[in-house]
Amino acid sequence: MLDAFSAPGQFWRGNLHGHSTMSDGRIGPEEACAAYRDAGYDFTCLTDHFRPKYDYPVTDTRPFRSEGFTTILGAELHAPETSRGVDWHILAVGLPPDFARPTETESGPQLARRARAAGAFVAIAHPHWYQLQPEDGVALDAAQAVEVYNHTSFVHTDRGDGAVFLDTMLSRGLRLNAIAVDDSHWKNGDAFGGWVMVKSKTLDPDALLAALHDGHYYASQGPEIHAITREGDEIAISCSPASAIILVGDVSESARAHGTNLTRARLPLERFKGGWCRAVLVDALGRRAWSNPLWP
Structure with a gap:
C-alpha cells in the first residue's frame, strides 16, 4: 500500500485486461489501442484469449505505440479445470510474444507459474463472474493480484466485484494485491469502467511491468x-x-x-x-x- 505512493515517478493510467478481434472482441487491435489512447489512457494491454480456437494469440500491439501512449503484451490464459469444473481464466500481463501454448496435461496453476517465470504479472480474473472458489485461489500460487473490479462482468452479469474473494484470500494469509480492469470486448458499453494507476519514472513498457511486479499501483473507477x-x-x-x-x-x-x-x-x-x-x-x-x- 505505502510503496505505491513513496516510489519515485508519476502515476500512469492503464487498462490491463481487454480483447480484440484476435479472439472474441468486436474491434481490431489497432482500433482498441486507439480507443484507449483517445480516452486519455497512458497505456493498455490487450489480453486476447489464449485458446486453440484463436490460434493462441499474444496480440502484438507494439506497432500501435506512440508518443505519450504505450502498450504491454499479454493474454488471458486458459486450462482445465477449476474446482467447479470450468476452465481457468488467468490474466498474464507482460508475456513474451513467443509464449508457448499449453500442453494437454498442463493445469491452470502450472500455466500461471510458467507465465510468471516468463516475466508476466499474473492476476486472478473476475472471480465472482465464474464463482471461483477459495481453494482455487490458494492453488493459483503464482498469482500476484485479484481483479477487485471487472467492468465487463458488472455490465453483463452484475458480477463485477471481486472484493469478497480478495478479502477471503487475504484472511487466509495470501499476499495478493488489487487491480480494476475493463475486460473490454467492445459490447454494450463494457469499456472505460475500471483501471489501474501505475507509479513509474517513465512510460516504458518494461518500467510499467516492473512497477506492477513491485505493487506500485492502485485501482480505480474514478476517484484519485x-x-x-x-x-x-x-x-x-x-x-x-x-x-x-x-x-x-x-x-x-x-x-x-x-x-x-x-x-x-x-x-x-x-x-x-x-x-x-x-x-x-x-x-x-x-x-x-x-x-x-x-x-x-
Missing part, C-alpha cells in the same frame, strides 16, 4: 488517491473529493471517515495489527478506488 502514509499508529490518506474513506480488514474490522467532499483522513491502525487492511474510497457517484493491502 493522492497519497497514503503511515504516521505512527495512524494511516493518513489524501485524495480527490470523496464521501467515504475507509480502511477494511479481517472479519468485520474497519476504520472510516464519512462526509461531503472529503479530501483527507487519518485513520487508526491499532485494530489491524497482526492482520491486514486496505483502503477504499467512495465518491459522491458511488465510484470506488482501492489501495493494495498493508500488513501492519
